[in-house]
Structure formats: structure tokens, C-alpha cells
Amino acid sequence: MDNSKQLTMGLTLGPLLYFWPKQDVYNFYAQMAETEVETIYLGETVCSKRRQLKTADWISLAQELKSCGKQVVLSGLALLEAESEMKSLRRICSNGEFMVEANDIAAVQMLSEQELPFVTGPSVNIYNLQVLKQLYKSGMRRWVMPVELGADTLQELLQQAEEDGGLPELETEVFAYGCLPLAYAARCFTARYRNVPKDNCEFCCIEYPDGLVMRSQEGKELFTMNGIQTLSAEHYNLEHQLNRMQEIGVNKVRLSPQREGMSEVIERFASRLKGEEPSTISLVNQDHCNGYWFAEPGIRWMETNA
Amino acid sequence: MELVCPAGSFPALKAAVDNGADTVYFGFRDATNARHFAGLNFDRRKAEKGIDYARSRGVKVLCAINTFPQPQGWKVWQQAVDMAADLQVNALIGADMGVLGYAAEQHPDLNLHLSVQGSATNYEALNYYKQQFNIKRAVLPRVLSLAQVEHLAKHSPVELEVFAFGSLCIMVEGRCYLSSYLTDESPNTCGACSPAKAVRWEETSRGLESRLNDVLIDRYADGEKAGYPTLCKGRFDVEGNVYHAMEEPTSLNTLDLIPQLESIGISAVKIEGRQRSPAYVAEVVKIWRQALDLAKAQQQSPENFQVKPEWNQGLTDLSEGSTTTIGAYHRSWQ
Numbered sequence: 001m002d003n004s005k006q007l008t009m010g011l012t013l014g015p016l017l018y019f020w021p022k023q024d025v026y027n028f029y030a031q032m033a034e035t036e037v038e039t040i041y042l043g044e045t046v047c048s049k050r051r052q053l054k055t056a057d058w059i060s061l062a063q064e065l066k067s068c069g070k071q072v073v074l075s076g077l078a079l080l081e082a083e084s085e086m087k088s089l090r091r092i093c094s095n096g097e098f099m100v101e102a103n104d105i106a107a108v109q110m111l112s113e114q115e116l117p118f119v120t121g122p123s124v125n126i127y128n129l130q131v132l133k134q135l136y137k138s139g140m141r142r143w144v145m146p147v148e149l150g151a152d153t154l155q156e157l158l159q160q161a162e163e164d165g166g167l168p169e170l171e172t173e174v175f176a177y178g179c180l181p182l183a184y185a186a187r188c189f190t191a192r193y194r195n196v197p198k199d200n201c202e203f204c205c206i207e208y209p210d211g212l213v214m215r216s217q218e219g220k221e222l223f224t225m226n227g228i229q230t231l232s233a234e235h236y237n238l239e240h241q242l243n244r245m246q247e248i249g250v251n252k253v254r255l256s257p258q259r260e261g262m263s264e265v266i267e268r269f270a271s272r273l274k275g276e277e278p279s280t281i282s283l284v285n286q287d288h289c290n291g292y293w294f295a296e297p298g299i300r301w302m303e304t305n306a
Numbered sequence: 307m308e309l310v311c312p313a314g315s316f317p318a319l320k321a322a323v324d325n326g327a328d329t330v331y332f333g334f335r336d337a338t339n340a341r342h343f344a345g346l347n348f349d350r351r352k353a354e355k356g357i358d359y360a361r362s363r364g365v366k367v368l369c370a371i372n373t374f375p376q377p378q379g380w381k382v383w384q385q386a387v388d389m390a391a392d393l394q395v396n397a398l399i400g401a402d403m404g405v406l407g408y409a410a411e412q413h414p415d416l417n418l419h420l421s422v423q424g425s426a427t428n429y430e431a432l433n434y435y436k437q438q439f440n441i442k443r444a445v446l447p448r449v450l451s452l453a454q455v456e457h458l459a460k461h462s463p464v465e466l467e468v469f470a471f472g473s474l475c476i477m478v479e480g481r482c483y484l485s486s487y488l489t490d491e492s493p494n495t496c497g498a499c500s501p502a503k504a505v506r507w508e509e510t511s512r513g514l515e516s517r518l519n520d521v522l523i524d525r526y527a528d529g530e531k532a533g534y535p536t537l538c539k540g541r542f543d544v545e546g547n548v549y550h551a552m553e554e555p556t557s558l559n560t561l562d563l564i565p566q567l568e569s570i571g572i573s574a575v576k577i578e579g580r581q582r583s584p585a586y587v588a589e590v591v592k593i594w595r596q597a598l599d600l601a602k603a604q605q606q607s608p609e610n611f612q613v614k615p616e617w618n619q620g621l622t623d624l625s626e627g628s629t630t631t632i633g634a635y636h637r638s639w640q
Contacts, residue, residue: 081449134404153376216522
């Protein structure tokens, strides 16, 4: 594949999916401020009990990152069950300064009522043009493709969108690096592992800053337990697919936060976008998957000649 | 409360109707519904026959078109909606906003219900679906506690239907890709969770093994009851502990909650299981009919409602792993 041409897609840093101590969060974002990501998504999307940073703290952090030249989007919770969760979501949706990533239709409703433009995250089900148009009408201006979809589907969808002509300001973002968010539940799997009830979970997720890996009885790594969220165990990695992404019409490339080696991930993607071979930048995680992009089981790694 | 029962085939529909269903739900014979299994579901001729059978006995019929079409399949979903409208079903159960929008626009007289696959767990999401598509009812994901269901019922702009009995999805429906992560088919894309084509059973010296696309999901000792290898019910290894890391094979059973569900204003209770046999459907529907009738007779004094031991026994015998739970309705399960 010819990697010599420069690509114009921007890198984004997705919301932090794990639960880290407050200072670790601040240190991480201080580091991220120095990287080549153009946009940073901030906020708690997984569990409302994770309150090392409160909504106000996330908003101040957003302001700091903005002053460092980053575009900031505030991300809302994906699974909303309690009134208290709706209240914090309302607060986020009416922050008055930053664009919001809706990870549930509740946020779509709140934002569209205020006639605000918004982003939809990967847990909002957009599988066809009709849904794109529906949500565009409600104010969506950027969407993150559901992770289980692949390149061919996206290409067809964006071709249809172009022919339709009714979505001129729409931007498309693809989840391109990190453990894939695969499911949400009422039950907390981390608390279950610790044999404590969810209502008295002792915030034990904080002890697993990379989540807990679930293996088959034969030792194959399958999933990562992250509270009520289930992620893939393998890291999804589309670094060899950036040319295809750009051809299809993708605007943003999402990298998902991890504790170790995040700057290297960003550098590697940034150099690929510039058409360089990042052979000297190595990744902490060497086991990767990319199956979804090729309409294969997500866990698979398809060898490409990049 | 209305008793909504599964019809995966004409004999199952008949079993549901004959044993006291108020309403049956079915899907077409393709990926447009979330129980897309070989040999199940209805073509047009069968659907007409089933609808006639149900209607002539005063039973309502709902049609599930509750998967998420991709660009290449859009026409198939469109035709399914048109057919449901043409068959004059009492309501269409949809999940995808494109499908709901198309139905609302093309068939304004067709009632719309939001499928559990639509993942609406709060009233703001329901407000959106109500305002945009004029849905009449929503089926709630099996993730809310009873107190949360009650709160939602107070603020909901539409009727609510909850799951009463059957297989227990522990993930929020419509947002679970575990199946496609291992097999390339998910409930959202294909209406399949752990598709049969990817399942393999093997007797080995270590015991009976179930595999999904070659990945070991569980291994059973002699005499242990084996369950279908849905990923959330497998036995996995977490830091050296091998256990049902997500959930044991078990079924949801909410007989005990009938008076509470009634009093908080739930409109309908749903029996899961379009993939089940007519005999299973007959038995479950019969028990639920009796229980709902008894609860109705005791409406003035709901505290007197008592689940008969033979009902629970009957349902337990039909359950996955021969155990039942009230699942997320009780906080301690979560």
C-alpha cells in the first residue's frame, strides 16, 4: 500500500473508560495536552458511581485543555437508569460551552430540545442512512460508527449520504485503537468478581486501571471486565487502514485511552497520517484485532500487506 | 396486565392462544427480527393463518421487526414493515430509528412499540421516541431494578411492557456485541446471539465442551446440566478463578412481582422464547394466565397474592439450568 501521501483526518482521544485516581487522571491529561490529538473527549461514560472527578472537575479540566489548544467534547453516560444520573447528564448537556457526545438517546433528547449540535458515541445505534438523517435532523453533526460495523458498510453508508446531499455538515469518526466497548449491563462484573454487592462496591474498579481480563478455560484472552462494561481483551488496531478510511470519507480517528503507552499510540498514528513508517515507535500491547473492519468476527486479526 | 406471548411458529402461536395469551408476537422468516433461527418464524401465508387464528379468538398480534438494517439490507426491512402494515397487525415492535421513522411516515395508522432492542432505559429516551415516532409502548431492557421501573413508569410518556419470564439477557439489549466479537453475527446485525452455525459440542476426556467458533465457552462434568453457549453464561478464567464471570445459566421469573408490577402501572408482561417449543410455550402461558387471573381476582387486596408452589416448580423445570431469578429487578442481583 502506498503510504507516502499525507492524510488529513484528525486524531481524537476518546473518553477514559476506566476508573483511575484523580491525580492519575490529571497527570494523564497533562501528558495528552502535549500530544498530537486534536480533539479530547472528557467525562465518565461507564458508571455514575465513579466520582473521583465530579462533573465540575471535568468541566474545569475541559477548560484547561481548551486553553492548551485542544478541542474538547464532554461525554455523557451510556446507561442511564437513575434520576441522579439524568440530573448529571442534564448538567453536562447544558454546560453552555462545550459540545457534548451523546452515548444514550436521553442525551440526544436533551440536546435536541436545546437545539444544540452534538456528537453521538459508539453506543448509539446508527446502522443506516435513515438513522443518520433522523439524528442529523435532531442536531447530530458528528457520529462515531458502532464498533461492530466495518469498512464496506461504512463506505456504502457514506456514499448514500453524499448522494442524498442532506447532511452537509456531518463528520464521521471511527474507533481505531484500544479495547473495544462491547456491552453494558445492570450488573457490575468487577464487584461480582470481588464478591461484593454493586450497591456496596467499595469502588473496587479503581484497583483495576486496565480492567480485568477474562480468559477462556484454555487461556485465550476474550474480554476485559470494566465495571458494568465489557470490553474486548485484544486491542483493536486500525493503523494500517488509515488510507482506506480517508478514501471512504472518515474525518476523525478515535484512539481510546489506556494507562501505559498512550503517547506512543498517538505518535504512531500521527506519523502514519503523515505518511511515515513509525518503525521506531513500539506499542505496549502487541496482541491486536481488527476483524470488525473487515466484516469478520471482531476478535480476528486480518493480515494486510501494509 | 396484558400477557404477551412468543410465537416462533404456527404451532407455538396456537399453543399461546389456546392457553390464555392476550397477545402474541411473531417475526418474519429473515434477519429482520431478533430471533432469526433456522426453521422458525413466519412467511406471509403462515402469518395470515396465525393472525386469523389469534383474531378469531380475541387475541391481538404484534410483529417484531427489531434488528438494525444496514445499507445493503434496507429494502428487506422496508418490505417487512409494509407487509406488517398490510397484515394489519395490532402493532409493530421496532428498534431501529430508520425502521420506526419509515413506519411512522408510510403507515401512520400502524401502532408502534419500541422493542427492548431499542435500549430505552429512561424517560428522556422514551420522550424522544414518542415525539419523533409517536410510539405507543416501550419494552424495557432487563437491567432496571423494580424501584427504577416504578420511577420510569411515573414519568413515561408511553405504556410500558416488561419481561416476565424466559431467558435472561444480562446486557442492555441492543447494545451487546459479544456475539459478533466471536462469530461475526450479533442480535443487532443478524438477529442472532451465538448463532447455531458457530456452536460445537464435543465429548472429551475432560468432559462435555461447548465451543463458539472454536473458543471454549464451558466444560461440563458428568451429570452437570449443559446450557446453550451464549457468551454471557460461559465459565471463564479471571485471574485464576474459573466461574460464571457474568451470569449463571438461569431464567428470569417474575411471578412474585405481579402485584407490584400491576400497582406501578405496567401495561403488559412479556414471555420470552420464540425459539422455544410449542409445549414449552403452552406450559409457561398456562401458568402465567392462572397467576395473572388470580392477581386480578385479588386486586382489592394485592398483599394476599401468593404464588402457588406448583407454578414456580413448573416454570423452574422449564428454565435454563433449572433455576430462576428475578434478575436486575432486585438490586442485590446487580
